[in-house]
Amino acid sequence: MIKTFRFDTDRNEFSANTYVVGEPGGRCVVIDLGSTQDRVIEFIKNNFSSCSGILLTHGHYDHIRGIKKFLENFNCTIFVHQDEKEVLENPKLNMSHYSEKEDISYNYSNMYLYDDEDEIDFKNGYIFKVIATPFHTLGSSCFLCEKENALFTGDTLFKDSIGRTDLPLGNERLINRSLSKLLLLDDNLKVYPGHGDETTLKREKEKNLFLSKIERK
Numbered sequence: 001m002i003k004t005f006r007f008d009t010d011r012n013e014f015s016a017n018t019y020v021v022g023e024p025g026g027r028c029v030v031i032d033l034g035s036t037q038d039r040v041i042e043f044i045k046n047n048f049s050s051c052s053g054i055l056l057t058h059g060h061y062d063h064i065r066g067i068k069k070f071l072e073n074f075n076c077t078i079f080v081h082q083d084e085k086e087v088l089e090n091p092k093l094n095m096s097h098y099s100e101k102e103d104i105s106y107n108y109s110n111m112y113l114y115d116d117e118d119e120i121d122f123k124n125g126y127i128f129k130v131i132a133t134p135f136h137t138l139g140s141s142c143f144l145c146e147k148e149n150a151l152f153t154g155d156t157l158f159k160d161s162i163g164r165t166d167l168p169l170g171n172e173r174l175i176n177r178s179l180s181k182l183l184l185l186d187d188n189l190k191v192y193p194g195h196g197d198e199t200t201l202k203r204e205k206e207k208n209l210f211l212s213k214i215e216r217k
Contacts, residue, residue, distance in 0.1 A: 002148055003043060007035045008195045016063045016194045019152060020044060021145065027052045027124045031143065031152050032194060033066040040066070041073050052122045053112075056080040057154025057194060058140040059087030060167070061096035061104055068106075078106070079120060081132060082113040084139025093168045114141075128152075133178035135171050136163030140178075144185070151189045151201060157182060159191075159199040162210045176214055183214060 001024065007015035015034030020043060022028030028048040030040065032055075044051055051074040056063060059080060067078065080088060087093045088111075091103030114120060116132035120143075129144040133156040140163070143152040155163035156178065165172040187202035205211050 002150060002192065003047075004192065004198070005035070005040055005043075007037070013037065014062060015065070016060075016155075017192070017196075018066070019192055020048075021126060021148065021150075022048055022124060025049060027122065029053055029055060029122055029124075029126060029128070030070070031055045031192075032057055032063040032154065033070055034062040034064060035066045036069050037066075041070060044074070050074065051076045052124060053077045053079055053120075055120070055128060055143055055152075056084070056088075057142065057152065057156070058137045059084045059094050060137070060155070061094050061099055063154070063194065064088060064094065064106065065096065065104055071108075076110070078108055078111045079114055080111065081130070081139030081141050082115055083134070084137060084141075085111070085113060087137060087139065087169065095167060116141075131181055133157075133181060135165055135174040135178050137167075137169045138171065142182070144189075149186075149189055150192055151182075151185065152192045153182075154194040156194075157191060157204060157208070157211075158193045158195060159197050159204070160208055162208075163194075175210070179211055179214055183211060 003020040005018040019031040088106040091097035096104035118130040131142040189201040
């Protein structure tokens with residue numbers, strides 16, 4: 001199952017979408033964790049035996065600021081792209097220095113640095129394949145979960161749009177190369193983005209101008 005938590009419409013705390021993935025009663029996986037609210041924590045306690053890990057699509061504050069509180073409740077590993085470690089450690093790079101009341105800096109010993117095409121097996125029936133898609137940040141990545149026919153895209157791909165490149169470590173020149181990887185994936189995948197509504201890859205290939213212009217080349 002996939003449980004979606006939307007925080008991007010909360011006036012008191014703008015945070016990215018958080019996804020909890022797993023079979024109820026077993027161990028779950030969390031994808032991105034930007035909110036400091038208790039909603040995700042309480043949901044996991046009521047529906048799962050534990051949490052195996054936090055998968056981060058990238059390191060911006062609105063995707064990571066709930067981690068500290070979460071780890072006070074669950075002992076699990078943080079998974080982030082190897083090129084994104086510096087972003088988690090540097091408040092100016094993760095933008096919390098400019099957007100939050102206090103700087104956010106994470107340098108945990110229980111951090112696993114993944115790379116492109118890695119397959120992260122949580123031994124609970126769920127395997128997530130890493131698709132590195134740098135341009136929003138250098139370590140931005142998507143996660144393919146075949147068990148749920150799901151693609152978690154962070155701030156790489158949204159419904160009708162893509163992530164911006166004018167923040168620290170963004171690189172506009174990498175957009176087409178990264179999006180081209182997504183064009184090779186199954187049309188029937190359901191897309192779970194970092195912000196906004198869920199969509200399908202088929203729809204985005206047809207209607208998202210950032211993807212369709214690559215296909216025409």
